[in-house]
Amino acid sequence: SQQGEEDPxxxxxxxGENATMNCSYKTSIxxxxxxxxxxxxxxxxxxxxxxxxxxxxxxxxxxxxxxxxKSSSLLITASRAADTxxxxxATDAEKLVFGKGTKLTVNP
Amino acid sequence: xxxVMQNPRHLVRRRGQEARLRCSPMKGHSHVYWYRQLPEEGxxxxxxxxxxxxxxxxxxxxxxxxxxFPKEGPSILRIQQVVRGDSAAYFCASSTDRGDEKLxxxxxxxxxxx
Numbered sequence: 128s129q130q131g132e133e134d135p136x137x138x139x140x141x142x143g144e145n146a147t148m149n150c151s152y153k154t155s156i157x158x159x160x161x162x163x164x165x166x167x168x169x170x171x172x173x174x175x176x177x178x179x180x181x182x183x184x185x186x187x188x189x190x191x192x193x194x195x196x197k198s199s200s201l202l203i204t205a206s207r208a209a210d211t212x213x214x215x216x217a218t219d220a221e222k223l224v225f226g227k228g229t230k231l232t233v234n235p
Numbered sequence: 236x237x238x239v240m241q242n243p244r245h246l247v248r249r250r251g252q253e254a255r256l257r258c259s260p261m262k263g264h265s266h267v268y269w270y271r272q273l274p275e276e277g278x279x280x281x282x283x284x285x286x287x288x289x290x291x292x293x294x295x296x297x298x299x300x301x302x303x304f305p306k307e308g309p310s311i312l313r314i315q316q317v318v319r320g321d322s323a324a325y326f327c328a329s330s331t332d333r334g335d336e337k338l339x340x341x342x343x344x345x346x347x348x349x
Binding site for chain 2: 160162167168169170171172175215223224225226227228
């Protein structure tokens with residue numbers, strides 16, 4: 128299985144702080160994606176990083192990828208209460224396989 | 236351009252009944268994926284379909300579950316003779332191409348089996 132595993136399982140921070148979530152996976156990948164899920168809703172795609180990329184930015188999001196360690200991190204800078212959600216990484220094969228997610232709570 | 240549409244949003248069934256979950260992919264998308272999510276869990280892949288073809292059903296239980304994506308109309312996930320363990324949120328996603336591109340998700344169908 129190429130399932131990604133997120134770490135930590137839960138993270139609680141204050142508004143304005145940065146939030147870092149990690150993802151580890153087991154086998155070679157073509158790309159890794161991060162998704163966000165608000166409670167009771169579907170997943171929303173945040174960012175895709177390809178295996179030949181090391182870092183990617185999108186607004187307040189920064190994603191890194193270390194293929195030698197088979198790991199990725201998602202950094203959300205200057206967090207807001209609206210960032211409260213679960214965040215999932217997904218690795219590709221013929222289908223995307225999701226981890227269990229990190230539940231982020233940003234306290235006002 | 237409407238997003239991925241799933242209906243119903245909530246579905247209540249008694250044990251032994253059939254559940255039919257519908258998914259209309261985004262316009263122009265020909266690839267559909269079904270996932271199941273239990274509370275506080277990640278998404279578990281069930282099945283991947285293209286128009287009129289099942290490409291990968293490795294995540295779908297062998298019995299009682301079936302999926303289709305006809306030439307016309309939405310994709311259907313069908314669960315026969317539902318049991319309490321089938322209670323979960325079922326999400327559909329679509330993409331323009333096969334699985335290495337980003338997926339667009341619907342809001343899900345919450346199935347409750349009494």
